Amino acid sequence: MGLSGILLALGLLIWLAYRGWSVLLVAPAAAALAAALSGEPPLASWTQPFMAGAARFIAQFFPLFLLGAVFGKLMEASGSALAIARGLTARLGRERAVLSVVLACAVLTYGGVSLFVVAFAVAPVAAALFREADIPRRLIPAAIALGAFTFTMTALPGTPAIQNAIPMPYFGTTPWAAPGVGVLAAAVMLGFGLWWLRRAEAAARRAGEGFGGEGRTGAKADEEELREHATTVDSFDPAELAHGGRAREGDLPPTWLAALPILVVVGVNLAVTALVLPRLDAGWLAEERWGGTTLQAVGGVWAVLIGLIAAILVIALANLRRLPGLRGCLDAGANAAVLPALNTASQVGFGAVVAGLPAFAAVRDGLLELGGGPLVSLAVATNVLAGITGSASGGLTIALEALGGNYAALAAERGIDPALMHRIAAIATGGLDALPHNGAVITLLAITGVTHREGYRHIAMVAIAGPLLSLVVAILAGALLGGF
Template sequence: MGLIGMILSLALLIGLAFRGWSVLVLAPLTAMVAALFSGYPLLASWTQLFMVGTADFLGRFFPLFLLGAIFGRLMNDSGSVRVIADTMIRWLGTERAILAVVLAGALVTYGGVSLFVAFFVLVPMAREVFIAADIPRRLMPAAIVLGTSTFTMSALPGSPAIQNAIPMPFFGTTPFAAPGLGLIAAATMFGLGMLWLSHACRSAQGKGEGFSVDDDAPHSVLSGTESDRSRGALADEFDLAEAGEPSSTEAPPSPFAAFAPLVVVTVVNLVMSLLVLPRMDLAYLAEPEWGSTFMAAVAGVWSVIVALAAAIVVLILLHRARLPRLRDSVDAGAHASVIPALSVACLAGFGSVIAALPPFHYIREQVLAVPGGPVVSLAVATNVLAGLTGSASGGLTIALDAMGSLYKAAAEAAGINPSLLHRVAAIGSGTLDMLPHNGAIVTLLGLCGATHRESYRDIVAVGILPPIVALLIIIPLGALFGSF
């Protein structure tokens, strides 16, 4: 009965989230369904298991959601994101329209700008350049996905994305875990994605298919209505209802001023991870007063926190005159961080309940017994859970909250560097999460005025298949040469 309850609870979570129900309600409700079928006391399961898991996630990661959302909002309101997109298009020209859109998305998301903030700026920019180059509108979502939601999210070392941050406290790693493998994976995703988009573009234009302005009807999800908000029910980074219209800036910043905060994020993250924190005396963290933890468990998150905070300060100093309503921008970004943080935290709470139930021990043993050892098992678990939940961070959180310590112990016993686990887990979460019910995909299609029928095949070709190929490359490389 317990196993049936677990399957039913997960099916309810997926099905109702796809219909737009809030994860804040679904996660505790479905967790209680699983507990009921296993004969666990409901109130104790809610307050002592679910809420403890939820609070633990918030305690570790809420600063990243908060600072990331504020940074993204300030980048948008200062006009910096638009200048970056314009600059890339101007440098590369309409003859390289797809590459310009992909690189513009990669730059802003690797620099710490929220995925949804990037969407709202990149879509109109992509539309303009696609019209000029006469590229079919149906390829817009795939080009934006490749630049914003693949290699910069999970593979490039140092990425401030939450998907790259979640494994850090579990494996004692930094944002730069397995940098060589990460770069190989990123190059694989970028190369395969661009090959597909180039092929699709040539094929379409060979058939006389171009950008049809007549039936172009871009949608906007900036209204903040409940129907719009439900599209992002499993959003990882931004609450659509809080997105609002960005503040207008009469004088756009120079390219230097626009790019500078992104550079600060990367440089400070690198310096904190590799130079500053390793040289600090953090022995006091072992004391109960500080959570009885150790430097490796917190250093990665601390690096990203300092990097985002430094970038916000630099951004405000450079763009203060372009942010006449600074408090409003900061407030909007802060408010926009709450729903996604709570939603993913509630998924962590759901995973805590599931992990405590007796049937899970059987499932855990079966997953750990997957041929290929803990690295392959971890890749399978993150892929499957991200696909089921339609959320990279949600699936990753459930997998690591439930079995992170077991994977780390199994890896140590096999002499596997935890950095390899980190990179595989991050990349594995960014594959099947892009199934049709993914909130970001639904939102992006709406912004582009496209449908699943028109554009989803190309999204699969650039957003799902290349990351899977990247996993198939770096897992054997990690087995042969270790983490590098």
């Protein structure tokens, strides 16, 4: 009954999350059900392994959620995100409308701006551009998804996305782990996605299909609908976008100034990783009061945090006149971090309970013995769990919480570069996470006013098929060439 109980609990988690139930309630309920059906005490499972797993995740990663959300809110409120989107699309022109939208989203998300902030900023720009180019409105969500949900989130080295940060404590790596493998995978995702969207655009033109109805693209999506589906978001609570105010439409910063904080995030992150951390004597971290850790385990997170702090200072100082109220923006950003962090932590707590059940040993052994070695096993485990939870960060953390020690040991035993394990794990978070019940997918469709029936097929191709193809390429390249 143990394995059946785990599967039943997973099914309950998926179904209720898709129906809009809060993961904060669903995850402990599903964990208690799995424990009870396995003959374990459900209440103790909730208050002990569940809360211990959730607390560890919050302790490790809440600073990233907090600073990332504050930075995203300041980019939105100052008008910087909109200025970058307009600047890029104006330079590339309507004949490259799809590419313009993809690159605008990619620049913003690689610079650390939450995909939800990007979607709200870019959607009206994309609508205007697609209308002018007479490209079907139903392709807007896929163009945004390609730029915001895929290669900048998981593959490109140095990205401050939480999906790139989670593997660092488990493998002792940095945000720049296996840069060659990451760039190769990113090129496959981007190339495949652009090929598909060009193909879809050409097919629409042959059929005489133009932009179509206005829908709700560029307008405010229903707040209650967004609030309902925000229960599964894992980077920014979209309900906070309405708080803190924003710059006046005619007072946007110039494109170069808007892009400066993004350059600061990437540049400072790289400088700290390559120049500062290697010179640091941090033996004192081994003391009990500092958690008995090592610089290798926490240095990667520190590099991203320092980059975000520097960027927040730059954007605040450069846009004091444009920001409607600095304190209100900071408060809204801080509040936007809480729900995603707790959502993901609850999913991690669920994973901690399941990982401790006797029946899970068979699942663990089966995954570890998959043909193809640890890289294939890690990729399958992460992708499947991301698909089940509808969350890239949730699936990755559950996989590493349950099996991270095993994978680290296997990597050492077989001479696999930990940086390669990091990059494969991060890339594997993209793919099945974008199934229809994913909170980001649902929110994106709500923002753009496109239904699942109209737009999801194209989202699936650019955000599932492309990333899965790139994962295969990354594994093959890593197996042949190592973590280059």
